[in-house]
Amino acid sequence: MEQNGLLSWVEEILAQGSALSGVSGHEADLSGFLADIWGVYCTESRKDVVGNQFFLKPGKSGANKILLAAHTDEIGLIVTAVDKNGFIRFAPVGGVDARALPAQAVTVHGRSEMTGVICYAPAERRAGKPVPLTHLAVDVGYDREEVLARTRPGDIISFAPEFQTLLNHVCAGKALDNRAGLAALAVCLRELSGRAHAHDVIAVATAQEEVGCRGAATAAFQAQAAVAIAVDVTHAQSPDVKQAAQLGKGPVIARGPNLHPLLTEYMENKARDERIPFQTEVAPRPTGTDARALQLAGAGTPTSLISIPLRYMHTLVETVSAPDVMLTGKLLAAAVTGLSAELEELDFAY
Amino acid sequence: MTTPEENWRLLRELTAAFGPSGREDEARRLIAAAAAPYADETREDVLGDLIVTRRARGAADGRRIMVCAHMDEIGVMVTHIDENGFIRFSPVGGFQAARLEGQRLRFQSGLTAVLVRQHPGAGQDSAAPPRFYLDAGLSPAALSEAGVGVGDMAVSAVEMTETAGTVSGKALDNRVGCFILLETLRRVQSRHDLYFVFSAQEEVGARGAKTAAFALAPDLAYIVDATIADDIPRNPVVRLRLGGGPAVKVMDRSVIIAPARREAVAALARSAGIPFQWEIIDQGGTDAGPVQLSRGGVPVAGLAVPTRYIHTPAETAAKADILLARDLLVRCLEADMD
Structure with a gap:
């Protein structure tokens, strides 16, 4: 497929993925989407008890397994109570930025889906400080009785902003952390469908990353792969973020003790071979991504982390560049193909 | 609902047992003795977990269920004893000294000491965070003779009190869970193999449950714990109240329960006419987290007893909630598995 066709496919996936809801622990609504964008290039798929969804693309020899992991879940809210006036109180699921919430539209996933708006006391806003999350509520329009007939504690609330297509193949919307990663893996699987690769590829859409990289831990235990690559997003430069990757300058390869040095170097060399521009990110501590769980699950797995630059993380206007995703x-895909010859030669023992 | 007096005596004994994280031996002995008449096998692991097996009754279906309640409690560890016998300490688990000022703590040897807020002293910064120490009224030599030294632990010395409808005291978190497991063990007739785990070191990061789950590799797990009741003055939006029935876990800091799992528990409660509340807490984790993530993942559900003033010596719970939690747990363990 020529470049522009691939780019519009990526943009389409980002728009579709952003519109779906998959708050941590409640990722099931993305199954059909994953079947469409990954499943068509794979032979098998299955789910596990934590909510991970695995897809298998068999290799020619199948001697080893390569685990490619991108988390499906997104941050959101959960209903905790309905107050006497019918306003829905909530708690965060994952690292919700309370500053980004007031006056936003949401979907309450109750007995049926309801649109709501996040309300707050205007006087608090005038005080010049962010309104604490505990003072916010969701207004769906009904009084307490009617609201209680439609929702109850434990129901999920997802964000419902409009997806925006900006200029220069840049897109903005909610949950692009990590729908962008899912899109990148779709591109990888699509590229691989026309190429020979020796080892089995297990693409896993991991659950519950935003609440502590939980799905990745059980996924890696099950897969027992020879190598694992986490695909996620990372902060890109914006007016108040200077020390970060740049949007539109290509994937970011992380270096640090969470990532295997040999596999990291292999990824960098592959990028150079393929003339794919890349950026470097330094992660002195365990990364805030699935890579931290993949590395340590079971007896341990050599792990690499490839990230897509993203601005305004954990807000409703997360912004990515489609060419970076592509x-x-x-x-x-190049890394998987390349490992055909080299996996046996790489000795990952320190 | 009526219950024989001796049942609450068991809870009283359980709360009285000394068992801060990592020093659960006294609690473990008591629980093992109470479980013995109903156990097919009892063992300990290296973390200090007590694992009581009750094999399937009737037509066994070969499925294995882990039922887990932590037996450890919060406390303090002695870090230093000065020349006057004043004892400095570190918290073990979520022990908040400021909430226990003036209260008596008890060491495993039986010696008690009072928890004192240190006087800031003349000319000292009164805005500095307060410091605390323990005073047993003994010299360093006498403390040593009384079996108290650096590394020893102490817990609240409060004894459980009862009203017609409530119990109150220290370590209801989570001896109330241990009580429910023991009461369940006495009654349950299940086609599944049941593993009752009284886990160690939950209060310091759910450590015992992690290794127990790995060793048992169960098909399903139920976690039973105490949880935060917030039906207290000046709280306009109450999530969990005393007397509203057991809490069915939706989420805490360590776990999100699969919607189908919590609905399965809710359906059993509804069919038995057991009232329940949904538990959503955004502070504190439980054994449910590491158990769910053990090996390739374990389906988990959670039951909890709403408890006011958690992590104080005044933890208060409703007797009805405790008994209903037991009834619901029995039903969960006797139900067919999908």
Whole structure:
């Protein structure tokens, strides 16, 4: 497929993925979407008890397994109570930025889906400080009785902003952390469908990353892969973020003790071979991604982390560049193909 | 609902047992003795977990269920004893000294000491965070003779009190869970193999449950714990109240329960006419987290007893909630598995 066709496919996936709801622990609504964008290039798929969804793309020899992991879940809210006036109180699921919430539209996933708006006391806003999350509520329009007939504690609330297509193949919307990663893996699987690769590829859409990289831990235990690559997003430069990757300058390869040095170097070399521009991110501590769980699950797995630059993380206008997503997918495909010859030669023992 | 007096005596004994994280031996002995008449096998692991097996009754279906309640409690560890016998300490688990000022703590040897807020002293910064120490009224030599030294632990010395409808005291978190497991063990007739785990070291990060789950590799797990009741003055939006029935876990800091699992528990409660409340807490984790993530993942559900003033010596719970939690747990364990 020529470049522009691939780019519009990526943009389409980002728009579709952003519109779906998959708050941590409640990722099931994304199954059909994953079947469409990954499943068509794979032979098998299955789910596990934590909510992970696995897809298998068999290799020629199948001697080893390569685990490619991108988390499906997104941050959101959960209903805790309905107050005497019918306003829905909530708690965060994952790292919700309370500053980004007031006056936003949401969907309450009750007995049926309801649109709501996040309300707050205007006087608090005038005080010049962010309104604490505990003072916010969701207004769906009904009084307490009617609201209680439609929702109850434990129901999920997802964000419902409009997806925006900006200029220069840049897109903005909610949950692009990590629908962008899912899109990159779709590109990878699509590229691989026309190429020979020796080892089995297990693409896993991991659950519950935003609440502590939980799905990745059980996924890696099950897969027992020879190598694992986490695909996620990372902060890109914005007016108040200077020390970060740049949007539109290609995938970001992380270096640090969470990532295996040999596998990291292999990824960098692959990018150079394929003339894919890449950026470097330094992660002195365990990364805030699935890579931290993949590395340590079971007896341990050599792990690499490839990230897509993203602005305004954990807000409702997460912003990514479609070419970055596409190049991330191409780098992954090149890495998988390249490992055909080299996996046996790499000795990952320190 | 009526219950023989001796049942609450068991809870009183359980709360009285000394058992801060990592020093659960006294609690473990008591629980093992109470479980013995109903156990097919009892063992300990290296973390200090007590694992009581009750094999399937009737037509066994070969499924294995882990039922877990932590037996450890919060406390303090002695870090230093000065030349006058004043004892400095570190918290073990979520022990908040400021909430126990003036209260008596008890060491495993039986010696008690009072928890004192240190006087800031003349000319000292009164805005500095307060410091605390324990005073047993003994010299360093006498403390040593009384079996108290650096590394020893102490817990609240409060004894459980009862009203017609409530119990109150220290370590209801989570001896109330241990009580429910023991009461369940006495009654349950299940086609599944049941593993009752009285886990160690939950209060310091759910450590015992992690290794127990790995060792048992169960098909399903139920976690039973105490949880925060917030039906207290000046709280306009109450999530969990005393007397509203057991809490069925939706989420805490360590776990999100699969919607189908919590609905399965809710359906059993509804069919038995047991009232329940949904538990959503955004502070504190439980054994449910590491058990769910053990090996390739374990389906988990959670039951909890709403408890006011958690992590104080005044933890208060409703007797009805405790008994209903037991009834619901029995039903969960006797139900067919999908």
